[in-house]
Amino acid sequence: MFNLTRSFILALAFALLPTLAAARDEQRVERVSFKDGRATIRGRIKGYAHVDYVFPAGAGESIQINLRTNKLSNYFNLMAPGSDVAMPNAMSVIEYSGAAPTSGDYRARVYLYRNDARRGVTANYTLTIALGEQSSTNEKGPDYADGLTGGPDYWEVTGVGHGDELSMRKAPSPKGALVMRFANGAVLKNLGCKNTGGQRWCRVERPDDPSMRGWVNGRYLRESAGPQ
Numbered sequence: 001m002f003n004l005t006r007s008f009i010l011a012l013a014f015a016l017l018p019t020l021a022a023a024r025d026e027q028r029v030e031r032v033s034f035k036d037g038r039a040t041i042r043g044r045i046k047g048y049a050h051v052d053y054v055f056p057a058g059a060g061e062s063i064q065i066n067l068r069t070n071k072l073s074n075y076f077n078l079m080a081p082g083s084d085v086a087m088p089n090a091m092s093v094i095e096y097s098g099a100a101p102t103s104g105d106y107r108a109r110v111y112l113y114r115n116d117a118r119r120g121v122t123a124n125y126t127l128t129i130a131l132g133e134q135s136s137t138n139e140k141g142p143d144y145a146d147g148l149t150g151g152p153d154y155w156e157v158t159g160v161g162h163g164d165e166l167s168m169r170k171a172p173s174p175k176g177a178l179v180m181r182f183a184n185g186a187v188l189k190n191l192g193c194k195n196t197g198g199q200r201w202c203r204v205e206r207p208d209d210p211s212m213r214g215w216v217n218g219r220y221l222r223e224s225a226g227p228q
Contacts, residue, residue: 026047026048026049026050027049027050027052028049028050028051028052029051029052029054030051030052030053030054031053031054031055032053032054032055032129032198033198034055034129034131034198034199037130037131037132037196037198038128038129038130038131038198039055039128039129039130039198040126040127040128041053041126041127041128041129042124042125042126042127043110043124043125043126043127044122044123044124044125045074045110045111045112045122045123045125046112046120046121046122046123047112047117047118047119047120047121048111048112048117048118049111049112050109050110050111050112051109051110051111052107052108052109053107053108053109053110053127053129054105054106054107055105055106055108055129055131055198056103056104056105056106056195056198056199056200057100057103057104057106057131057195057198058100058103058194058195058196059100059101059102059103060099060100061099061100061131061132061195062097062098062099062100062130062131062132063078063096063097063098063099063100063106063129063130063131063132064096064097064128064129064130064131064132065078065095065096065097065108065127065128065129065130066094066095066127066128067093067094067095067110067125067126067127067128068094068125068126068128069094069123069124069125069126070123070124070125071112071116071121071123071125073112073113073115073116073117073121073123074094074110074111074112074113074116074123074125075092075093075094075110075111075113076093076094076096076108076109076110076111076127077090077091077092077093077108077109077111078090078093078096078106078107078108078109079106079107079108079109080100080101080102080104080106081102081103081104081105081106082104087101092113103195108127108129110125110127129198131195131198152190152223152224153189153190153226154187154188154189154190154207154223154224154225154226154227155187155188155189155190155202155204155221155222155223155224156185156186156187156188156221156222156223156224157182157183157184157185157186157187157188157216157220157221158184158185158220158221158222159184159219159220159222160183160184160220165181165182165183166181166182166183166186166216166217166220167179167181167216167217168180168181168182168204168212168214168215168216169214169215169216170214170215171215172194172196172201172203172215173196173201173215174217176214176215179212179213179214180212180214182216187207187224187226187227187228188204188205188206188207188216188221189204189205189206189207189210190202190203190204191203191204191205191213193218199217199218199219200217200218200219201215201216201217201218202215202216202217202218202221203215204216207226207227208227
């Protein structure tokens with residue numbers, strides 16, 4: 001009896017393995033890359049698959065999303081940072097326009113409605129996400145968890161490619177006028193960060209020369225204990 005039960009359990013487990021693997025494949029997360037505040041993603045989903053497109057937005061920043069698809073049952077939900085529930089007016093939609101209620105990573109989940117999902121229908125789509133300017137202060141305030149107006153007192157430059165340096169600019173944009181450059185390991189004082197056009201920019205200054213201040217791409221910063 002024991003051997004029969006054990007054999008049955010093993011057979012059932014092996015039978016479920018393809019199903020469990022397929023379930024993992026059905027849920028995918030992709031971080032969105034922006035150029036001048038705009039991103040266009042072309043994708044395909046089938047059946048119960050869904051894709052979460054993750055992007056940062058600052059409190060008060062405008063968000064516009066448009067989904068073009070060849071299937072009427074293809075929609076997206078927009079979820080605020082830390083939530084698995086669609087925002088108001090952002091559930092089962094193909095268009096959304098509004099302001100980010102808080103700072104952090106948002107998720108646009110693209111999926112098929114159940115009537116086509118259970119039939120294994122495939123949808124081809126184009127998702128467009130456009131972000132505007134954040135309206136809140138750029139100056140460093142209390143240390144809030146979103147790390148925009150708060151964050152550590154000092155940053156260290158890290159992750160810059162070999163032989164390259166991080167550019168400090170007068171404006172939070174890759175097109176801003178160049179102030180100076182910093183190599184990996186440089187320590188900078190944090191004056192506050194913001195999300196602009198889908199990128200996180202931080203206003204910093206040199207600890208030894210407060211007159212040298214500007215904006216750097218926050219992707220290349222990590223918390224530092226300060227000047228040694």
